[in-house]
Amino acid sequence: MTFRPATPADTVVLRQMMATSNGYDRPAARAMIERFSAGWVVPEMGHEIWLLEENGEAAGFYQLIPHGRDQELDLFFTADAFQGRGVGRRLFEHMLERAGLLSAETVIIKSNPEAADFYRRMGAIDIGVDPPGQEITWERPTLARPL
Template sequence: MDPITIRRALPTDAPALTTLMLASSAYQGTYASILEGYRVTPDYVARHRVFLAEDPQGAPLGFYSLICDPPELDLAFVADAAQGNGAGRHLITHMLNEARTAGLSGVRVVSHPPSEGFYRAMGAHRTGTLPPSPPKVTWERPELWFPIEDPALTPPAPAPSP
């Protein structure tokens, strides 16, 4: 994959973020109801830590929104065409670095059920299950936690053997 740039989203990016989110094939069929009528607004982008991944031509590959109080990954989407190419991994790694910089001890994720495996592969662990909340959410959702390690408290890796 070409290099990915991650930058702070601007309020003017809100329509592109909404388009990317609503185009997600992961939220078609059973899961479509959760996004019905949902829009990423310029005000939302201005109030939260929203970051956008772009390809070298500036095309959006994905985005995430980190809320710090309480700490939660509120939104995370990767364009269908960019899935499996590292964009999601780059976004989550960036999010964890942002959380660390903000002084957070961890980040909660209420996951889209098919995305749980991805978050676990990125280091999150499951803490529970949220029940359905009709009418928009008629399925259980995994609740996960990304612990944020303090690099000052992490011992250095051992030196490789000669």
């Protein structure tokens, strides 16, 4: 498995990974992620979107965005077919390394409720709750992972 920066050519594959993710099975969550992913694109440059591949197949990806002096984990997806194989852990460890290279001291995570326990197992701690807003109609645990 290898990591590489995502490119605009990866947009369709990453949109599909988001739209079909088994982490969004609730009807409201499925509708939200389908709408979001349909309009999302990998920008040309100036981004932190990393893709993990195995034999040319997308296994997962994440996106970091600046959050003050720190970084926010904005997107984090493991392809359904790759779950249970340590891919999520590899993605998370790579993300922590990248955040450190960007001089962050902490990674902020506004989590899908179904994914929060994964982040806690990775060492993130609860720091609050993000209220519903815009297209997300449910509360999201907010976590922080010190580097």
